[in-house]
Amino acid sequence: MRLSSEGRAPSHSPVPYLVTATAVSAAAVAGSLAVEPDSAWYRRLDKPAFQPPAWAFGAVWTPLYASIAWAGGHALQRAAGRHRRALAAALGTNLVLNAAWNWLFFRCRSPKAGLAGTLVLDLSNVVLIRRTTDVDRTAARALVPYAAWCAFATALNAAIVKRNPD
Template sequence: MRLISERGGSSRLMPGFGAGLKWRPYVGAAVAVVTAAAAGAVAVDTDSAWYRELPKPQWQPPSWVFPTVWTPLYATIAWSAGRTWNHASERERMNLLTALTVNLTLNAAWSWSFFAARSPRAGLAISLLLDVSNLHVIGTTSRSDRRGTAALLPYAAWCWYATALSAAIVRHDRRL
């Protein structure tokens, strides 16, 4: 089996990665996203007594749902970033790089502020900043690629849901 067609066109093993699309932005975005995800995951401890004792709303899903949801969301962030990079001008690329760096930093910082610092209030503050950052990233990608933008919408929606969960915990915890 050959990876590249005789005409130098599309890949048979990886559709959509033909001669017209550059693969390096996808790899760079994937590395950035995995780094942020790993940096945040180090701080998470859903088995700690502190976390188990927090008053959580009835509508909070079980702990196993979070990594199950985050995995495809992280994949779509990387795909969106790679695709948008390939469709963007040089100026738009720099804006995208800045917006994603801030976004992924806030994404990882939430885990550290909520779990490692044991501060739902700080987690809520970071979550609100992440929501604003998501809107900025969506606006930035929308200038270059609508499909890349659409791929980010579930991520933004999940973050808004996480913000609501954080707010509910802060509101119901008398110790805070």
């Protein structure tokens, strides 16, 4: 077990988990409000062969969001002082960027803006994992599938931009 920056063992309060679960849920809902997979605009986009079926996104995002909430709560519970503040800021920023992608891509109807957003999200994932690693390696490892899926989403978004230049 890693100790907090103040040299004490972490508490076992459920509060950090409740906070991160609420934040992750809010990001998921905020992002989902922009998604329009049945819109004529989206259906007209030329998508690559590796585009997953629509049902796969919910099947993948549900456990990924759960892992983000768990990892965030687990790490925040073990962090203190500047590590806790930096981790909370990294997580909050990441969740805003996560939700923002849907708005950039679907509501702005801009694969290019979506690509820019997902590239920034990928960088944010690196920062989040690094900050989480500073506090708890197990929690950081739980974030790796999320970062990998986001990297896949970046490749998918880039392919859509390439296939739909305007």
